[in-house]
Amino acid sequence: MKAILTAAALLTTTLPAMAFDPASMSDAEKAAFGSAVRDYLMENPEVLVEAINGMEARRMADEAKNDKLLVEQNKDAIFNDGKSWVGGNPDGDITLVEFVDYRCGYCKRVNPELEELIQSDGNIRFIIKEFPILTAESEMAARFAVAVQQVSGPEAYKKVHDALMSLNGPVNLQSLTTIAEAAGADAKAAIDQMNGEEVQEVLRANKQLAQGMNIQGTPTFIINGEMLRGIPQVGMKAAVEQIREQES
The missing domain is CATH 3.40.30.10 (Glutaredoxin)
Structure with a gap:
């Protein structure tokens, strides 16, 4: 579901800010939009792959940054514990x-x-x-x-x-x-x-x-x-x- 939502977000990034308001859409409009998203992903699966890869790259970068901070905070115990x-x-x-x-x-x-x-x-x-x-x-x-x-x-x-x-x-x-x-x-x-x-x-x-x-x-x-x-x-x-x- 998260992947579908990511792809939907990518699909609508070129629209004006006021053109996409899910809360104001009717049931028929929501159904049409969902169908359009599905059709788009079926025809362009590389978009979904790119979105997933981008999310994974950001996750790994965040983890690496956090790990560097952990090493710095514990450097004495890591490198010079004397035992x-x-x-x-x-x-x-x-x-x-x-x-x-x-x-x-x-x-x-x-x-x-x-x-x-x-x-x-x-x-x-x-x-x-x-x-x-x-x-x-x-x-x-x-x-x-x-x-x-x-x-x-x-x-x-x-x-x-x-x-x-x-x-x-x-x-x-x-x-x-x-x-x-x-x-x-x-x-x-x-x-x-x-x-x-x-x-x-x-x-x-x-x-x-x-x-x-x-x-x-x-x-x-x-x-x-x-x-x-x-x-x-x-x-x-x-x-x-x-x-x-x-x-x-």
């Missing part, structure tokens, strides 16, 4: 933040591309935000990853993160212990730590940040001042290049 893992080039001209869930298929799919981009670009500061939202295993994996960082440091965390991103089997104490040992982390200390308040504080802060920014899915990326909800269709490398060009 999230930070890698890549700490002095890079681009800061890329990922909200990730270890049981998210899309996160796993884009991870190799993301890692290759950070390595080959050499000028990207990379921040990981643990955001478990899918399953109980998501929560368990995130708790363990944060605990590893707290008890064994950022290098061990990154190895555990990479292993969890490529893990196809179940997340349980056995698989987490194996992953931690392969990463050179203290598995027992991490397991003891993972249900503690210090870990919970990190995950709670991430969830509150995501809620405030209306982030409801993973992966979600923030690249400098832009927010990308999901994997960009143009690819991660092209998305970064576009933002660089906009800011240069």
Whole structure:
């Protein structure tokens, strides 16, 4: 119905302001006008397509503008919370933040591309935000990853993160212990730590940040001042290049 009304509005934009007053039309005139609109749309369907595309473009532009405002309002929590893992080039001209869930298929799919981009670009500061939202295993994996960082440091965390991103089997104490040992982390200390308040504080802060920014899915990326909800269709490398060009 909204699309029909939009097309009707387009049809009448060339008429004088006083020539179109629905309230003053008789039933017969309204019926005739409706028939004319239907006939026009049947003969010119591209008008309806253009109207819908225009409305969608405006909606997306409004959402992008709002997302930029959300990033600006939450920039300290996003880029400098002092608790999230930070890698890549700490002095890079681009800061890329990922909200990730270890049981998210899309996160796993884009991870190799993301890692290759950070390595080959050499000028990207990379921040990981643990955001478990899918399953109980998501929560368990995130708790363990944060605990590893707290008890064994950022290098061990990154190895555990990479292993969890490529893990196809179940997340349980056995698989987490194996992953931690392969990463050179203290598995027992991490397991003891993972249900503690210090870990919970990190995950709670991430969830509150995501809620405030209306982030409801993973992966979600923030690249400098832009927010990308999901994997960009143009690819991660092209998305970064576009933002660089906009800011240069």
